[in-house]
Amino acid sequence: MNITIVGLGNIGGSFALSLKENAAEHDVYAIDVDSNALRSAEQDGVIIKGFTQPEEILPETDLVIFAVYPLLLKSLIEKYKPYLKSDVVLTDVTGIKRSIIGQIEPLLPESADFIFGHPMAGRENRGLKYASGEVFKGANYLFTLTGRNREPNIRMLSSLIERLGFRNVSAVTPEFHDDVIGFTSQLTHVIALSLINSDDVERNTKQYTGDSYRDLTRITNINENLWPELFIMNKDYLVDHIDRFKSQMDLLKEAIEAEDIETMQEMMVEARRRYHDLHDLELPESD
Amino acid sequence: MNITIVGLGNIGGSFALSLKENAAEHDVYAIDVDSNALRSAEQDGVIIKGFTQPEEILPETDLVIFAVYPLLLKSLIEKYKPYLKSDVVLTDVTGIKRSIIGQIEPLLPESADFIFGHPMAGRENRGLKYASGEVFKGANYLFTLTGRNREPNIRMLSSLIERLGFRNVSAVTPEFHDDVIGFTSQLTHVIALSLINSDDVERNTKQYTGDSYRDLTRITNINENLWPELFIMNKDYLVDHIDRFKSQMDLLKEAIEAEDIETMQEMMVEARRRYHDLHDLELPESD
Known part of the structure; x- marks a missing residue:
């Protein structure tokens, strides 16, 4: 499937590296405002192609991974909504869930399935140059499921996350x-x-x-x-x-x-x- | 010179290993109540010989390194006092200084020079089996000098400590x-x-x-x-x-x-x- 990572910083870059290493059958793209980061990732073969214009890749994307600041997420969803593929699966990496879910869910198109997630693999250094698939190995991952999430999509995403090396992949409520x-x-x-x-x-x-x-x-x-x-x-x-x-x-x-x-x-x-x-x-x- | 380590636990064992690796011209002995630990260190070539009876090695010892619990130190000094070599240098590794120095100094023979020290290289695991000279590398070391300490002994001990791989070797007051x-x-x-x-x-x-x-x-x-x-x-x-x-x-x-x-x-x-x-x-x- 086509996976697009939004935000090619430390976490987004680590996803790209880890996908390449552990799930190479997928085609990985990226969206970022920083075209230098995109070119660098293309040249290193970490992504197939990078885009600064989301409409150029979103219509062909099956899974969107948002690796952006929490406060950016809402405006990105508003902006991306017209270009999302039908039945697209979306996920995020934000460290806080109740308010994010409350902001995002009302904005989603009917067919989009946003499975909110949180990889517990932070690093103290920022930016793509510190990205590494290694940080995911043995780390914990939390999904906070909502009533909208569909079982096949949950299974697909959990299985992908486990292949990236995460150990405990748990599903909990946003409150927990x-x-x-x-x-x-x-x-x-x-x-x-x-x-x-x-x-x-x-x-x-x-x-x-x-x-x-x-x-x-x-x-x-x-x-x-x-x-x-x-x-x-x-x-x-x-x-x-x-x-x-x-x-x-x-x-x-x-x-x-x-x-x-x-x-x-x-x-x-x-x-x-x-x-x-x-x-x-x-x-x-x-x- | 002859160096005797009192207490062959984690820190004492690390001293023995590090001395062997970095200052092999010295003869290193140990005193411990645990004769199994002593035999094991002898067999591994980490010490020349171990003793459960301090009087068998103290009279030939130039430098005594106490790697024992702080509350033990006073009673050991009282017990060892008759057997200490003239002009012996003593040091310790306890993490607290004012009260230890206050307890020990009045007990010392005139010719003994106790230079109180603190290697800042703790480990979370206890016992000889976790000892390693590696933990000293790049670590900090504090000496708390008193009016009794003699300049040549301070230089000798500081130089030895630096050879074990410690980086910042500082002399400060017990209060600091x-x-x-x-x-x-x-x-x-x-x-x-x-x-x-x-x-x-x-x-x-x-x-x-x-x-x-x-x-x-x-x-x-x-x-x-x-x-x-x-x-x-x-x-x-x-x-x-x-x-x-x-x-x-x-x-x-x-x-x-x-x-x-x-x-x-x-x-x-x-x-x-x-x-x-x-x-x-x-x-x-x-x-």
Whole structure:
């Protein structure tokens, strides 16, 4: 089938590379405003052809993958609507679902099937030059199904996604998605930002860091044009997760102040149990 | 010279491996209560000989590296004192300095020179079997000098540490050490513990995680027999860092609640600047 990727940045480029490597029977095209990126991808053989004018390729496209900023999606759908092929399948990669689905669904032509998706494979570096099919391997993928989605299309898209190397491909409600992503992705970014910004820059901290500080601040190389809107679109869940996190932190702080070793040890044993569960590891005997 | 490593766990074992690889002219011995670990290290050629009785090797030892739990250090010094060679140099690897130095210095024989040190190369896995000289490469090292330390010994030890692959070897005051480590190491562990323990375990979160959650929780595979005492010994600085972090987090939370995109973007731009400084990277033009 013909697949068109809209937005040939980091995620869109990674889709193109991964499709070429793992599902080469499909013909992959791209739409982008940046004609240099399109020419570069054509020359590298990553896409067959790139277009700046969507009407030149959309009428022949069976699957459209939108890899664009969330706030762009609505205007693109409005613009692309007249050119979409009948029975086209569309999907996206945006990190927040309730408000996106609410914006997009009313705009869709009757025959179009938009299956909203979220590959949990971000990278801290932006742009096509950092794209890689490798980042998808073993990563999680979430679909948020709606009443409109058709079973054969869901199966086709899930199967394609699995071939790209994703491991856990789950279908959840938009509410569940936004809740859990508010925790695993948005809260972690809030924490990392708050950590690096609470540093005393006068002391040249980088001479005194270990792996832990580098780990906890890696995601602070953040795209300020994307994340504020993600935070705002999910602020109910996100603020709730921030508050839950702060409550846990206060319990630990109180134990430290009270020199309550037993409580601290209980928290650490519980954390270690969760760490092992997260990584599917056997919990060793305590030493 | 003769070097004896006390405690052949993860850090002690890494010292032994790294000394063998990078400073093979020295004779390396070890003291441990675990005779199996000693035999195993002897058989692998990582140490010349291991001892469970310290008096059998201390009188011939020029440099003692204590790689033991902080609370053990005082009792070991009391026990080892009669057997220490005249003009012996001692060092440690404990993550907290003010209280350790306060406990140890009064016990030392006149001729012994204890140069307190902290290799910032922890690993989440415990024990000799995870030891590796590789973890030292490019890592930071802090010495906390006291008025007793002698210049030739400082030079000897610093030079040895640099040969093991450490990059930034700094000498700082015990107060500065405990302050900055309270931030880069202890606060990060408090955050990671609070994050993983604020998860809702019912929802099987691991199916919905990306790199960011795995990064921020890696250090939760924590040793509950070590960390509570480290937290307590540094609680003044640590609680201060927790409070500063919480203030930053509250500022970001307020901006999210107020949908204040401009403030969020300022915080993200500042964080990204700090990220690039931390990794010695050029800050790219904003896109």
